Amino acid sequence: xxxxxxxxxxxxxxxxxxxxxxxxxxxxxxxxxxxxxxxxxxxxxxxxxxxxxxxxxxxxxxxxxxxxxxxxxxxxxxxxxxxxxxxxxxxxxxxxxxxxxxxxxxxxxxxxxxxxxxxxxxxxxxxxxxxxxxxxxxxxxxxxxxxxxxxxxxxxxxxxxxxxxxxxxxxxxxxxxxxxxxxxxxxxxxxxxxxxxxxxxxxxxxxxxxxxxxxxxxxxxxxxxxxxxxxxxxxxxxxxxxxxxxxxxxxxxxxxxxxxxxxxxxxxxxxxxxxxxxxxxxxxxxxxxxxxxxxxxxxxxxxxxxxxxxxxxxxxxxxxxxxxxxxxxxxxxxxxxxxxxxxxxxxxxxxxxxxxxxxxxxxxxxxxxxxxxxxxxxxxxxxxxxxxxxxxxx
Amino acid sequence: xxxxxxxxxxxxxxxxxxxxxxxxxxxxxxxxxxxxxxxxxxxxxxxxxxxxxxxxxxxxxxxxxxxxxxxxxxxxxxxxxxxxxxxxxxxxxxxxxxxxxxxxxxxxxxxxxxxxxxxxxxxxxxxxxxxxxxxxxxxxxxxxxxxxxxxxxxxxxxxxxxxxxxxxxxxxxxxxxxxxxxxxxxxxxxxxxxxxxxxxxxxxxxxxxxxxxxxxxxxxxxxxxxxxxxxxxxxxxxxxxxxxxxxxxxxxxxxxxxxxxxxxxxxxxxxxxxxxxxxxxxxxxxxxxxxxxxxxxxxxxxxxxxxxxxxxxxxxxxxxxxxxxxxxxxxxxxxxxxxxxxxxxxxxxxxxxxxxxxxxxxxxxxxxxxxxxxxxxxxxxxxxxxxxxxxxxx
Numbered sequence: 089x090x091x092x093x094x095x096x097x098x099x100x101x102x103x104x105x106x107x108x109x110x111x112x113x114x115x116x117x118x119x120x121x122x123x124x125x126x127x128x129x130x131x132x133x134x135x136x137x138x139x140x141x142x143x144x145x146x147x148x149x150x151x152x153x154x155x156x157x158x159x160x161x162x163x164x165x166x167x168x169x170x171x172x173x174x175x176x177x178x179x180x181x182x183x184x185x186x187x188x189x190x191x192x193x194x195x196x197x198x199x200x201x202x203x204x205x206x207x208x209x210x211x212x213x214x215x216x217x218x219x220x221x222x223x224x225x226x227x228x229x230x231x232x233x234x235x236x237x238x239x240x241x242x243x244x245x246x247x248x249x250x251x252x253x254x255x256x257x258x259x260x261x262x263x264x265x266x267x268x269x270x271x272x273x274x275x276x277x278x279x280x281x282x283x284x285x286x287x288x289x290x291x292x293x294x295x296x297x298x299x300x301x302x303x304x305x306x307x308x309x310x311x312x313x314x315x316x317x318x319x320x321x322x323x324x325x326x327x328x329x330x331x332x333x334x335x336x337x338x339x340x341x342x343x344x345x346x347x348x349x350x351x352x353x354x355x356x357x358x359x360x361x362x363x364x365x366x367x368x369x370x371x372x373x374x375x376x377x378x379x380x381x382x383x384x385x386x387x388x389x390x391x392x393x394x395x396x397x398x399x400x401x402x403x404x405x406x407x408x409x410x411x412x413x414x415x416x417x418x419x420x421x422x423x424x425x426x427x428x429x430x431x432x433x434x435x436x437x438x439x440x441x442x443x444x445x446x447x448x449x450x451x452x453x454x455x456x457x458x459x460x461x462x463x464x465x466x467x468x469x470x471x472x473x474x475x476x477x478x479x480x481x482x
Numbered sequence: 483x484x485x486x487x488x489x490x491x492x493x494x495x496x497x498x499x500x501x502x503x504x505x506x507x508x509x510x511x512x513x514x515x516x517x518x519x520x521x522x523x524x525x526x527x528x529x530x531x532x533x534x535x536x537x538x539x540x541x542x543x544x545x546x547x548x549x550x551x552x553x554x555x556x557x558x559x560x561x562x563x564x565x566x567x568x569x570x571x572x573x574x575x576x577x578x579x580x581x582x583x584x585x586x587x588x589x590x591x592x593x594x595x596x597x598x599x600x601x602x603x604x605x606x607x608x609x610x611x612x613x614x615x616x617x618x619x620x621x622x623x624x625x626x627x628x629x630x631x632x633x634x635x636x637x638x639x640x641x642x643x644x645x646x647x648x649x650x651x652x653x654x655x656x657x658x659x660x661x662x663x664x665x666x667x668x669x670x671x672x673x674x675x676x677x678x679x680x681x682x683x684x685x686x687x688x689x690x691x692x693x694x695x696x697x698x699x700x701x702x703x704x705x706x707x708x709x710x711x712x713x714x715x716x717x718x719x720x721x722x723x724x725x726x727x728x729x730x731x732x733x734x735x736x737x738x739x740x741x742x743x744x745x746x747x748x749x750x751x752x753x754x755x756x757x758x759x760x761x762x763x764x765x766x767x768x769x770x771x772x773x774x775x776x777x778x779x780x781x782x783x784x785x786x787x788x789x790x791x792x793x794x795x796x797x798x799x800x801x802x803x804x805x806x807x808x809x810x811x812x813x814x815x816x817x818x819x820x821x822x823x824x825x826x827x828x829x830x831x832x833x834x835x836x837x838x839x840x841x842x843x844x845x846x847x848x849x850x851x852x853x854x855x856x857x858x859x860x861x862x863x864x865x866x867x868x869x870x871x872x873x874x875x876x
Contacts, residue, residue: 120603133714136806136813156713156801163712175803177821205611208602209514212807212814214624217599230608273675273682273697281671288667288719297717303667318557319550320527323691325682407550409569412530413606419530420606427571 090250090295091343092129096243097166100236101127105147107232108201115195116143116232117218119204122416123233124151125344130165131298132157136213137176138206140186141167142193150193152186176213183207187221196222201229234421238413239435245459245468247345248415248437250295252457252469254340255349258283258306259471262336268355268482272326276307287340296343304340311335316450319407319443330356330482333450344416348439349469350455356482358475365405365444366475369452372396372442376410376424380440380458380465386428393442394426405446411439414457436460437468484644484689485737486523490637491560494630495521499541501626502595509589510537510626511612513598516810517627518545519738524559525692526551530607531570532600534580535561536587544587546580570607577601581615590616595623628815632807633829639853641739642809642831644689646851646863648734649743652677652700653865656730660874662749666720670701681734690737698734705729710844713801713837724750724876727844738810742833743863744849750876752869759799759838760869763846766790766836770804770818774834774852774859780822787836788820799840805833808851830854831862 104127108116118124118141121134127141128151137154144150151167153160158172173185180188183206190196205226206217219226240248261279284303297303310321313332328334334353339346352369354362375396379389390410397406410424414437422430424438432438438460443453454473458465472478498521502510512518512535515528521535522545531548538544545561547554552566567579574582577600584590599620600611613620634642655673678697691697704715707726722728728747733740746763748756769790773783784804791800804818808831816824818832826832832854837847848867852859866872 131716133716135714136817154802160712160714175819175821177817177819179821181821204603205599208604209598209624210602211811212628212817214628214815230603234606234608271679271682273679277671277675277678277697281667281675284671285665285667288665292719297719302717303671318554320529320554322525322527323696325686325691408548417605421608423530423571423606425569425571427569427573427575 090247090291092243094166096241097127097129101143101147101149103236104143104232105145107236108143108229109145111201111229111232112199113201113229114145114198115200116229117200117202118143118233119202119207122420123203125416126233126237128165128167130161130167131296131344132160134208134210136211138182138186138213140207142190152189154182181215183215183218184221187218190222195224198224199227200224201227201232203230203233237415238421239433240415240437244345244415245435245437247342248347248457248468251340251342251345252347252349254283254287254304254342255306255338255347255469256471257286258304258340259336259338259349259351262306262338263353263480266328266334266353266355266480268328268330270328272308272310272312272323272328275328280305280307283340298341298344302341304338306336306338308334308336311451314448314450317445317447319445319451328355333362333452335451335453339418346414346418347457347469348414348418348455349457349471350441350453351471351478352452352454353478353480354475355480358479361449363475365446365449365452368400368402369442369444369454370473372444373440373454376440376442377458377465380432380460382432382434382460382462384432386422386424386430386432387426389424390426402444405444407443407445411441411455413438432460434460434462484641484685486637488560490635491521491523495537495541495543497630498537498626499539501630502537502623503539505595505623505626506593507595507621507623508539508592509594510623511594511596512537512627513596513601516814517597519810520627520631522559522561524555524561525690525738526554528602528604530605532576532580532607534601536584546583548576575609577609577612578615581612584616589618592618593621594618595621595626597624597627631809632815633827634809634831638739638809639829639831641736642741642851642862645734645736645739646741646743648677648681648698648736649700649732649741649863650865651680652698652734653730653732653743653745656700656732657747657874660722660728660747660749662722662724662876664722666702666704666706666717666722669722674699674701677734692735692738696735698732700730700732702728702730705845708842708844711839711841713839713845722749727756727846729845729847733812740808740812741851741863742808742812742849743851743865744835744847745865745872746846746848747872747874748869749874752873755843757869759840759843759846762794762796763836763838763848764867766838767834767848770834770836771852771859774826774854776826776828776854776856778826780816780818780824780826781820783818784820796838799838801837801839805835805849807832826854828854828856
């Protein structure tokens, strides 16, 4: 089954308990949706109604939810206790309610860590911080769960591998459906719908979808032709034309986990310039990957790629670091970035995606999700990478 | 044109300046993506890389972005200044960088308001609060922009009306495509794709999409059959069957604005019980709507509907308040909730959506987006509401 089991959740909670105990904390408050999913298996859509999890040093997990999520949480979460407040903003503000409950639970005056001091200001939320509504000795301990999440368990790796398969399938459909004259939406929506439906039919109840309209997705996000120059472009309803550079993105959500697959494609025969930057991008990737193995610092992988950009005289085309951790969140720690001094460890899943951005021409970026192994790495996303395999006949 | 103009943004900034001046503030820091869009017109996908806007008491708007968003922001935003940091986490943490820039800009020791103290902890973000990196007299002033956003301008209302049309179109396709035996995904993905492509072709560059895969969307989000009992269900790849109650949701993003349209549908002839709760839901809606007019408190609209549930003996089927403001965010202030004492004013756009949730049977909820007018309200979403129009022949 492609599901996170109760025993998996219990192992995670036990490790968190030992981390908070060693820090001298009596409790840990979590308001990041991914952290809450990590310790309770409850998947929800964040709104202005705060949802939080609290873990005490005995390993008891309490989930705070609005009334309208109470039975949903009872059905799907593994929390030991589920406590609900009536509504947001309500006659008693939810954060005041949560502070009061923690007081009842005996945490006034205790040492309490948090990942967010209150609530993350989603939608129209407005309200006090947790530290405004409970007198305790608070500290910012966002790295407790982060440091566990960066190394994946066997189950998590299995979910990432399953995600990668469906991301590849969605991407294959995307590539098959590209044609000059098509709107980016036509290509990406039909490919994504078809892949999602196939996923639902093939996997059935052996996995859990995530989100309101979850499944597999492959798209361009506006990175079509010269507009692919913007690394985080949005959909612009672009019309695909012969000569365009396309930068894609594909993923699939499998019980909360998603791998990332991105490719650069060229519509019609590439120009010499397009071929040049495409090959430099492949070279930057190769350099990044050959540096991935346990013990290497994340920062050093970024440094060797930065050096490559400078040596080849394309530093003005650099826009972002080499990659990021990925799992329950699409971008998570660790970061292959000069500012992240952590060492790579077996079990980490990270993206490798150096990009070259050429004004008036476009972006050149592949992204693969890799698993750090005992002696190097393994690609979790498998999809053709060479220019000849990524030329769209037109 | 269905776009937010520079002069519209300037009017908003001028009103914010007068609000912060009257509160004795020298500057306002905004990290909520919707608030940033409101004052700069910059639409972006929030990641671990912080993005923030700062408005000084002279009306100058500075946008802080990561390098990879710099030219994207130059192209699409109306901010007066755009300042970029290199990367997250980077050799200098982005929040430390922003604090330093605000110091250079002269805000050390000044009175600065914020909507979020730092950054909203999106994805793998970890870092200090704004109040940790700049010595200033800080206060939580999230209501400054909120209080402007709750009353819509003419342009905003026009965008909401356009959204409502496409939401209706997507919903019509959804209703047409429902059939017993179909996966919820098949129905919703094809309807959403078709409506989005029609929207792109009909409107072209007269509007801006929003988000990576934006457009129109109509779906069930798992609210199929007995699972429609969960008000905030997620997609469960449900198979639609004769006798099911279905609760839908449709919207379309038009230059950042979206209306909400939801309907309860019955597959095949309804049972007496289904008909009973459907009609009670219509009655709760009618009571809510007849109370909507300028001067009425938001809380009172919720109270009359709560009273109806109690009088009819269905309080155990109550799960949430009557509705919420809607515009740049799908849920925003004001809330038709006992905890919101604000008065309704002309120009507010809010949803009316009392719901009845019956265990083992399902949910009964329509949602319409309405505009408060001088003498009452006007429905912005227009779609059949009666049971006979919402029975799926099967």
